[in-house]
Amino acid sequence: MLHPDIKEVLYSEEDISKVTADLGEILTKEYEGKYPLVIGVLKGAVMFMTDLSRKMDCDLELDFMDVSSYGSGIESTGDVKILKDLDTSIEGRHVLVVEDIIDTGRTLSHLIELFRYRKAKSIKIVTLLDKKERRVVDLKADWVGINVPNEFVVGYGLDFDEKYRNLPYIGVLKEEIYK
Numbered sequence: 569m570l571h572p573d574i575k576e577v578l579y580s581e582e583d584i585s586k587v588t589a590d591l592g593e594i595l596t597k598e599y600e601g602k603y604p605l606v607i608g609v610l611k612g613a614v615m616f617m618t619d620l621s622r623k624m625d626c627d628l629e630l631d632f633m634d635v636s637s638y639g640s641g642i643e644s645t646g647d648v649k650i651l652k653d654l655d656t657s658i659e660g661r662h663v664l665v666v667e668d669i670i671d672t673g674r675t676l677s678h679l680i681e682l683f684r685y686r687k688a689k690s691i692k693i694v695t696l697l698d699k700k701e702r703r704v705v706d707l708k709a710d711w712v713g714i715n716v717p718n719e720f721v722v723g724y725g726l727d728f729d730e731k732y733r734n735l736p737y738i739g740v741l742k743e744e745i746y747k
C-alpha cells in the first residue's frame with residue numbers, strides 16, 4: 569500500500585532490485601580475489617548495503633561508519649560528524665564505500681579524505697542514487713545505480729526526520745509534510 573505521505577513513487581521495489589543485481593555483477597568481477605572491505609554509511613545505506621553485498625559473489629568483509637550532516641531537516645549543514653568509526657583498520661585494504669545517495673557530496677568527500685589519510689590500498693564508491701545537480705564539492709562515484717532529479721526523496725533507507733526508511737520503494741514526499 570502506498571504511504572499516504574508519498575506524492576509519487578520514483579523507483580519501485582523491482583526497479584531497485586534490478587539496479588542492485590546489475591551493480592552486484594559488476595562489483596563481483598571488480599573485487600574477485602581482492603577481499604574488499606565494504607563500508608556502509610549509516611543509516612541511509614543499510615538497505616542498499618545488505619541487498620548489494622548479497623549480490624556480490626566474492627569474499628568480502630563488512631563494516632560501518634555512522635556519519636551525519638543533515639540533522640532533522642532537508643538541507644545539509646555541511647558539518648560532518650563521525651558518530652561511529654570503523655571496527656577495522658583499512659591500511660592496505662581495498663575499500664568500497666556504499667552510499668544510498670550522494671547529494672552535495674560533503675559526506676563522502678570528508679570520508680574519502682579520511683580513508684586516504686589512513687592509507688587504504690584503493691578507495692571506490694558505489695551509490696544507489698546520485699543527485700548530481702546539487703553537488704557543491706567535486707566528488708564522483710565510481711558506480712551509480714540511478715541518477716535522480718533534484719527532489720527530496722525518501723524510502724529504502726532514505727529518511728525525512730528519521731521516518732520512511734522502511735518503505736520498500738523510493739518516492740517523493742507531499743510538500744505539506746516538509747514545508
Ligand SMILES: O=P(O)(O)OC[C@H]1O[C@H](OP(=O)(O)OP(=O)(O)O)[C@H](O)[C@@H]1O
Nearest residue numbers: 610611612636637638671672673674675
Ligand atoms: O552528499 P551529502 O549532501 O553529504 O548527502 C548525502 C548523505 O546524506 C544522507 O545521510 P544523513 O547524513 O542524512 O544521515 P543518515 O544516513 O543517517 O540518514 C545520505 O544517507 C548520505 O549519507
Ligand code: HPA
Nearest residue numbers: 671719720721722726727
Ligand atoms: O533526497 C534526500 N533524501 C533523504 N536524505 C537525503 N540526504 C541527502 N539527500 C537526501
Ligand SMILES: [Mg+2]
Nearest residue numbers: 609610611612
Ligand atoms: Mg547517510
